[in-house]
Amino acid sequence: MAPPAWIADNIPTLLRPLLLMAIATYHFIMTILEIIFVERQPAKLFDITGLRFKAFARLWTYNGEAMSVEMPGPFDELVSKCQGVVLDIGPGSGELLKRFNAQHISAMYGAEPATPLHPKLIKNAEKAGFGGKYHALICGGEPESLIPALYKSGILGQSGTGGTAESGVFDEICCLRVLCGVPHPQQTIKGLYALLKPGGRMVICEHVVNPWRTEGSMLGRLVQFLYTIIGWPFLMGGCELQRHTPEFLREAGEWEKFDLEYVGPKEAVPFVVGELIKKA
Numbered sequence: 001m002a003p004p005a006w007i008a009d010n011i012p013t014l015l016r017p018l019l020l021m022a023i024a025t026y027h028f029i030m031t032i033l034e035i036i037f038v039e040r041q042p043a044k045l046f047d048i049t050g051l052r053f054k055a056f057a058r059l060w061t062y063n064g065e066a067m068s069v070e071m072p073g074p075f076d077e078l079v080s081k082c083q084g085v086v087l088d089i090g091p092g093s094g095e096l097l098k099r100f101n102a103q104h105i106s107a108m109y110g111a112e113p114a115t116p117l118h119p120k121l122i123k124n125a126e127k128a129g130f131g132g133k134y135h136a137l138i139c140g141g142e143p144e145s146l147i148p149a150l151y152k153s154g155i156l157g158q159s160g161t162g163g164t165a166e167s168g169v170f171d172e173i174c175c176l177r178v179l180c181g182v183p184h185p186q187q188t189i190k191g192l193y194a195l196l197k198p199g200g201r202m203v204i205c206e207h208v209v210n211p212w213r214t215e216g217s218m219l220g221r222l223v224q225f226l227y228t229i230i231g232w233p234f235l236m237g238g239c240e241l242q243r244h245t246p247e248f249l250r251e252a253g254e255w256e257k258f259d260l261e262y263v264g265p266k267e268a269v270p271f272v273v274g275e276l277i278k279k280a
């Protein structure tokens with residue numbers, strides 16, 4: 001490919017995350033100003049983790065809808081087939097709920113730790129036709145947070161940590177743009193695998209480390225590294241660009257079907273999208 005064509009093809013996608021970082025910086029500054037001048041609780045600024053998550057929730061509240069207009073690969077087809085009792089990890093403000101078919105879902109549990117996103121999440125669940133079938137839980141996807149919250153909601157008969165308190169509870173588990181930010185992802189994914197019924201389905205739409213050794217690109221991989229060192233995880237609520245999520249998923253347990261495809265593998269934010277079926 002001639003250099004100008006190569007630049008036109010590659011540079012915009014590689015630079016797009018910079019725009020998002022600029023928007024995130026704006027929301028970070030606005031969050032600080034709100035804490036000082038609106039909430040008048042400057043001591044909160046010393047809780048750096050709390051501040052980062054609050055700023056990310058602000059970013060998602062203002063931009064989540066726009067960032068959910070175009071979803072990668074066969075996303076719509078995969079989520080529209082969800083049925084039975086479903087667990088959605090990190091649903092955010094529920095911008096994707098309208099893409100599910102609420103009639104096929106008997107109960108949906110959304111594990112969303114950011115409380116500022118819950119009012120919009122509940123509103124979007126109602127708009128998408130879930131009514132009383134939607135249960136918004138204030139917890140993360142990691143077992144130590146998720147298991148007690150599921151127990152409290154009544155779907156688990158036993159509580160405990162480690163995700164093994166009770167196995168095979170959900171027909172389907174959705175991980176949509178969330179595994180990049182969960183703490184200790186390997187253990188978290190294993191916990192989710194345990195909660196899936198034998199023969200149950202996991203729907204995946206996650207951005208991951210650039211597969212530069214196979215179908216990705218070295219430049220995309222390098223740019224991921226650069227964005228990480230200039231502050232992507234700090235500004236984006238702990239989101240990591242370089243996660244080996246496909247490997248973590250494969251190693252979580254035995255799968256009858258493991259069907260993930262890369263979307264935009266040469267980009268700085270390549271996705272894997274697909275479905276996994278737990279061995280019956």
Ligand SMILES: C[S@@+](CC[C@H](N)C(=O)[O-])C[C@H]1O[C@@H](n2cnc3c(N)ncnc32)[C@H](O)[C@@H]1O
Pocket residue numbers: 060064068089090091092093094095096111112113114117139140141142176177178181182183237
């Ligand atoms: C990029 S947003 C995606 C939201 C939604 N899944 C979507 O695709 O529209 C990531 C979401 O994960 C949530 N999150 C962050 N840490 C989490 C954790 N440990 N467990 C579950 N969700 C988490 C964030 O609060 C945020 O709502």
